[in-house]
Amino acid sequence: MTETAPGRRLDWQLAQVREIAVETFRVKSLLLQVPGWQGHLSGQHVDIRLTAEDGYQAQRSYSISSPPEDELLTLTVEKVDNGEVSPYLVDDLRAGDQFELRGPIGRYFVWTVATVWPLWLIAGGSCIAPLMAMLRHRARRKARIPALLIYSSRSLEDVIYREELDAMASHDPDLRVVNTLTRKQPTGWAGHRRRIDKELLADACFQPGQNPEIFVCGPTSLVETVSSLLVELGHDPLGIKTERFGPSGAAS
Amino acid sequence: MAETPISRGFKSRRAEQTPKDRLPPGQYVTTDFPVLSAGPTPQIKVESWTLALQLHGSLLRKWSWAEFEALPQTTVKTDIHCVTKWSKLDTTWQGVTFGDLLKAVGLTDPPEPYIMAHSDGGYTTNIPVADLVDGKGMIATRYEGLPVLPSHGGPARLFVPHLYFWKSAKWVRRLQFMETDEGGFWESLGYHNYGDPWKEQRYDGD
Numbered sequence: 001m002t003e004t005a006p007g008r009r010l011d012w013q014l015a016q017v018r019e020i021a022v023e024t025f026r027v028k029s030l031l032l033q034v035p036g037w038q039g040h041l042s043g044q045h046v047d048i049r050l051t052a053e054d055g056y057q058a059q060r061s062y063s064i065s066s067p068p069e070d071e072l073l074t075l076t077v078e079k080v081d082n083g084e085v086s087p088y089l090v091d092d093l094r095a096g097d098q099f100e101l102r103g104p105i106g107r108y109f110v111w112t113v114a115t116v117w118p119l120w121l122i123a124g125g126s127c128i129a130p131l132m133a134m135l136r137h138r139a140r141r142k143a144r145i146p147a148l149l150i151y152s153s154r155s156l157e158d159v160i161y162r163e164e165l166d167a168m169a170s171h172d173p174d175l176r177v178v179n180t181l182t183r184k185q186p187t188g189w190a191g192h193r194r195r196i197d198k199e200l201l202a203d204a205c206f207q208p209g210q211n212p213e214i215f216v217c218g219p220t221s222l223v224e225t226v227s228s229l230l231v232e233l234g235h236d237p238l239g240i241k242t243e244r245f246g247p248s249g250a251a252s
Numbered sequence: 253m254a255e256t257p258i259s260r261g262f263k264s265r266r267a268e269q270t271p272k273d274r275l276p277p278g279q280y281v282t283t284d285f286p287v288l289s290a291g292p293t294p295q296i297k298v299e300s301w302t303l304a305l306q307l308h309g310s311l312l313r314k315w316s317w318a319e320f321e322a323l324p325q326t327t328v329k330t331d332i333h334c335v336t337k338w339s340k341l342d343t344t345w346q347g348v349t350f351g352d353l354l355k356a357v358g359l360t361d362p363p364e365p366y367i368m369a370h371s372d373g374g375y376t377t378n379i380p381v382a383d384l385v386d387g388k389g390m391i392a393t394r395y396e397g398l399p400v401l402p403s404h405g406g407p408a409r410l411f412v413p414h415l416y417f418w419k420s421a422k423w424v425r426r427l428q429f430m431e432t433d434e435g436g437f438w439e440s441l442g443y444h445n446y447g448d449p450w451k452e453q454r455y456d457g458d
Contacts, residue, residue: 009457014257047337047454049278050259058264058336059278084265084280098257105455107441108290220287224403227292237292238374244287 011050012100013037017196018072019095023128023160026079027126028090029065029198031072034101042067042133043110044213046103050085058084063130063217063243064104066136076160078126109215109241113143121149122196122226124218125158131217132161135175139168147175148205152196152222155184196222198229208234213241220244274331275339276449282306282338287403290437294372294423298407303391307364307430309342317407322432323348323356326390328413333449335416337429347392348450350384353427364429369410372423377436378445379419381429388414391424416447416454 005181019031045063066074079090093099111134119138121131128151138147153159159179169177180192180200192200206212214230216223223244231237270281298317305312315323327346335341354362362381369377383389392411393400400406405422412419418438439445444453452458 010455029354050262051256052263053258054263056264057278058262058280082265087265088259088262092261093259097259099259100256105442108438220403224287224293228295231292237294240292242289242291244289 002243010102010105012102014049014098015073015101017093017097022230024158026090027076027160029074029076030089030093031066031074032101033071037073039106040073040104041065041067041107041110041112042137043130044104044106044133045130046073046105048075048085049100049102050088051100053168058085061105063127063133065129065132065136067133067140068142075224076126076129076132089175105246107199109217109243110194111137111213111215113138113141113145115145115213117145117213118206119145119147120206120212120214121147121217122150122151122201122214122218123149124196124222125154126160127217127219127243128160129217130243131215134215135165135168144174146206149176150196150200150205152177152180152182152218155181156186156189196226198233201226201229202233205240208236211236211239214239215241215243217243218245260268272342274341276333277452278454279333279337279339279449282340285340285404286334286336286338288334288336288418289403289422290375291373292400295402296372296423301407302425304426305357306426308429310430312359312405320348320391320408321393324352324385326352327394328387328390328411330413331403332413332417332420335418335443335447335454339449344396345390345413346394346397347390347411348409349387350389350427353391354385354405362397362429364431366430366433368428368434369421369424370426370428371421372425375421375423375437377410377419377421378430378434378439379410379415380433380446383412383415388412392420402456414448416444416449418443419447 015034018033021029026099045061047061049059051057062075066077077089080086098189123131165177169175182195185193216226227240277327302314304314326349329344331341365381367379389412391408393408410421410424442456444458447453
C-alpha cells in the first residue's frame with residue numbers, strides 16, 4: 001500500500017458481496033469484492049453509501065476486519081436495534097448485492113508488522129473488527145511480535161471470531177487471547193467474568209517499560225475506563241490509540 | 253464511477269425528516285452525544301489550567317482559569333456536524349469568542365491569517381483566522397449550561413460549529429498565529445484541510 005497522494009480524492013467505488021459469514025446472532029461479516037481497491041492498512045475503515053429506490057441515501061463508517069493480504073475486503077457489522085443501516089446490512093443484504101464504498105480512511109489507528117514493540121489490543125463487543133485486521137495481518141506475515149488481546153463480551157455466544165482466535169492462539173506461543181464474559185458465563189467457565197478493570201490490566205500484561213503499542217476499541221464507557229486505567233498504570237498516553245463507538249457513532 | 257446501485261428494500265427509517273437546510277449531505281441526526289478522541293481523555297484541573305495566545309513562537313498573553321472566566325461570555329445555540337456522519341441539532345454552548353480574546357490583548361486586527369490550536373495530549377488542528385472572527389469561533393467552557401465534560405473536551409474546547417467538529421479541538425490550551433497554513437493532526441492523516449460540512453469536505457481531495 002502506498003500513501004494516498006495529497007489532494008487525491010477518495011472516489012466512491014462499487015463493492016459486490018461475495019459471501020456473508022454469520023459471526024454471532026447479531027453480527028455478520030460481509031466479504032466484498034472491490035475492483036480496483038487500492039489496498040489498506042490494518043485498523044482503517046471505509047465509508048459506505050446505500051441508495052434507496054426513491055433516491056434517499058445514507059452513509060456510515062465501518063472498520064475493515066480483513067488484513068491487507070486478503071483478496072476480499074471484509075466488514076464486520078453488528079445489528080443495532082432501531083438503526084437505519086446496520087439492520088439492512090445484517091438482515092437484508094445477500095451475496096451478489098452491490099453497494100458503494102470509499103476508503104481506506106484513517107491513518108492513525110493503524111498497525112503494521114514493521115515494528116519492534118509488543119502489540120496490546122483491548123476490545124469490547126463488535127469493536128474488535130479493526131483489531132482483528134491487525135491480528136490477521138500479524139498471522140499472515142507469521143510475525144513473532146508479542147501480542148495480547150483482551151476481549152470483553154457479554155456471553156460466549158457474543159464472542160466474534162471465537163474459533164479463529166482460539167486457533168490463532170493455539171498455534172502461536174507469542175499470542176495470548178484473554179476473554180472476559182461480563183453477563184453470562186457457560187458452566188465451568190474458568191476465565192474472567194467481569195468488566196475490564198485495573199487488576200485485569202495490571203495482571204500479566206505488558207508493562208510500561210516494554211513500550212507496548214496499545215489499541216483500545218469499544219463502546220465509549222469501556223474506552224474511557226480502560227484508557228484512563230492504562231494511564232494510571234503508567235503507560236504513555238501517546239502510546240494509547242483509541243476508537244470509541246457510541247450508539248450512534250461509527251458502528252450504527 | 254458506474255451507475256449508483258439501488259439497494260433493494262433499503263429505505264429511510266427516520267420518523268421525521270430533518271429539513272434539508274439543517275442537515276449537510278451524508279449526515280444523519282442523533283440525539284445523544286458520541287465521544288470521538290484519538291487517545292485517553294486527559295483529566296485537567298481548572299486550578300492548573302491556562303490558555304495561551306501565541307504569535308509564532310512568542311507569547312502574547314496567558315490566562316488563568318479565573319482570568320478567563322472574567323472575560324465577556326457569549327452563548328450560542330447551533331447545530332454541530334461530526335465527520336463520522338452524525339449531526340446534533342440545537343446545541344447550546346457558552347464561552348469566550350475569539351474576537352473577545354483579541355480585544356483582551358488589544359489587537360484590532362489579527363496579525364496573521366492562520367491559527368494552529370494545540371491541545372493537551374498533543375492534538376492540533378489548523379483553522380483560518382477568518383473562520384474564527386466575527387463570532388464564528390469561541391473557546392467553550394459550558395455545554396447546555398453545565399461545565400463541558402472531560403470526554404467532550406472540558407474544561408475548555410475550541411468551538412467552530414460551521415466546520416466539521418474535529419476542528420473544535422478538545423482540551424485546547426494554546427492558540428498560535430501562523431503566517432502560512434499548516435496541517436494539524438487529522439489534516440495530516442488524510443482528512444480535509446478545511447472541513448466544510450456543506451461541501452462534504454471530509455477527506456483530502458474532497
